[in-house]
């Protein structure tokens with residue numbers, strides 16, 4: 503009998519800094535190595551693991567809470583092979599360089615370590631399989647953002663699946679996780695929304711578009727703060743299909759992400775729609791253009807950053823908050839203590855005071871809710887053990903629903919789980 507050790511290096515009963523190592527028969531696979539941010543914006547790395555002990559590190563997608571600490575694994579002379587796809591690499595490169603520029607002072611790595619990481623990449627596109635030193639890694643679409651992958655690591659007599667962030671519904675931007683064909687002994691699954699079901703997407707979309715129309719028809723402007731990759735493109739595609747009553751602009755890092763995504767049609771569900779949206783809507787390139795947008799009514803601006811932590815969205819907010827005809831429609835998760843969360847909860851922003859513009863939040867989540875997560879677990883054949891990470895108290899609802907059929911763990915960061923084979 504052999505034993506596998508699954509160690510939660512980060513993302514155990516916390517949302518952020520995802521990192522899980524799987525050690526079995528002398529081989530170690532690491533799934534993701536992300537960062538999280540404390541309330542004072544200091545980056546927090548996962549627990550340390552010696553890079554020379556790892557054979558492969560597989561990164562699921564380009565969000566910093568899954569890839570942000572990866573360069574740290576390339577600061578020594580002996581380091582692992584890095585598995586990801588080309589789109590994830592292209593996007594991660596932009597986000598990591600930006601992250602190092604902003605937070606470099608706190609980080610034990612720099613850009614040269616990221617370059618070493620890039621040289622170590624073994625590209626695995628969605629649907630492909632790779633054999634690295636007797637570890638076979640299969641990638642599947644995880645449905646979270648363009649390029650996001652779920653991995654199944656076959657370590658001989660043990661198959662461990664790791665979802666990364668996952669969603670089951672089809673949107674204009676990405677197709678959902680396909681719950682039909684996988685086999686695994688152990689599933690490590692995210693549980694960001696393990697206790698709720700999101701409202702139906704078409705209901706959210708209709709409500710959103712109706713609200714945008716209301717504001718525009720009464721002469722106001724709409725600001726839509728968005729994450730630069732994923733949500734921004736989904737909102738642009740939605741506006742392109744359903745909204746024609748006003749001018750639509752996009753601003754900030756969204757522009758760079760649009761141009762990257764244009765080269766990866768295979769990772770976009772409705773590629774033509776996105777392409778047309780980015781061509782027909784106007785890219786904001788200058789300060790004078792920004793001033794013009796906020797001066798006149800009838801404009802919709804999709805701008806980064808999604809939680810109003812800087813970027814052009816903050817500029818627009820400052821110019822728009824004082825007019826009750828305007829609106830700020832938040833479409834992303836708002837972390838505690840961020841300006842976006844404060845705006846939603848208190849209707850004020852520290853330096854600005856009370857806001858007169860209409861503020862609303864719309865549930866465009868790219869994470870599966872309770873029913874979707876349950877469907878994913880049940881879709882795996884041969885499954886015995888389920889480990890829920892990237893979650894908090896909400897994991898209780900899902901773990902209760904699974905406990906009579908599977909061995910279920912909701913570990914803290916730093917904890918290990920022993921699996922006998």
Ligand SMILES: [Zn+2]
Nearest residue numbers: 563565646667
């Ligand atoms: Zn993510």
